[in-house]
Amino acid sequence: MISQPALTRLVVRNLAFLAAFALLGSTAVLAAGNADRGKQKFKATCEVCHFALRGATRNDELTKIGPNLYGVVGRAAGTHKGFRYSAAMKSSGITWTEAELRRYILAPQQVIPNVRMSFPGVGNAQDIDDLVAYLATRRHTGSPGTQSAAP
Numbered sequence: 413m414i415s416q417p418a419l420t421r422l423v424v425r426n427l428a429f430l431a432a433f434a435l436l437g438s439t440a441v442l443a444a445g446n447a448d449r450g451k452q453k454f455k456a457t458c459e460v461c462h463f464a465l466r467g468a469t470r471n472d473e474l475t476k477i478g479p480n481l482y483g484v485v486g487r488a489a490g491t492h493k494g495f496r497y498s499a500a501m502k503s504s505g506i507t508w509t510e511a512e513l514r515r516y517i518l519a520p521q522q523v524i525p526n527v528r529m530s531f532p533g534v535g536n537a538q539d540i541d542d543l544v545a546y547l548a549t550r551r552h553t554g555s556p557g558t559q560s561a562a563p
């Protein structure tokens with residue numbers, strides 16, 4: 413029969429193994445942007461000012477404090493109809509590739525000085541990847557990084 417302390421050691425070791433395994437598992441999942449998590453993050457962080465919705469007949473129906481971000485990946489900055497952008501945004505010359513979105517979400521004011529988006533940026537790299545993965549799903553059909561015509 414196995415002694416009590418030996419049993420405890422065994423259980424502890426297995427638990428440690430399981431914990432390490434769980435950690436590894438989540439790291440693997442965390443390696444790329446996760447659109448589902450990005451959606452939650454968007455709701456919690458961006459949705460107070462932005463929709464990312466398709467479907468209204470006029471763009472301004474979907475405008476909050478910030479422009480509608482539906483289809484933002486591939487779009488030139490400051491060009492969504494029905495939203496009055498700052499001069500800084502309109503003249504930024506940026507096209508919202510996923511890489512540019514990452515830079516911007518990290519530090520909006522540094523990427524576009526005088527931008528009117530009162531938001532300090534997202535500090536966590538994984539959250540940024542998740543957000544961008546989510547935004548990339550908010551688009552008409554087409555391959556990632558491109559913008560197809562609206563059906």
Ligand code: HEC
Nearest residue numbers: 457458461477478479489490497498501527528529530531
């Ligand atoms: C406090 C309100 C507010 C919050 C919170 C906010 N934004 Fe904005 N966002 C704005 C405003 C206002 C603009 C337009 C800025 C301008 O014209 O200078 C903007 C512009 C943008 C643009 C440029 C869009 C375009 O059409 O060129 C992107 C991309 C963007 N926001 C992403 C985000 C993301 C992602 C989050 C969440 C992590 C977020 N924003 C959070 C208010 C906000």
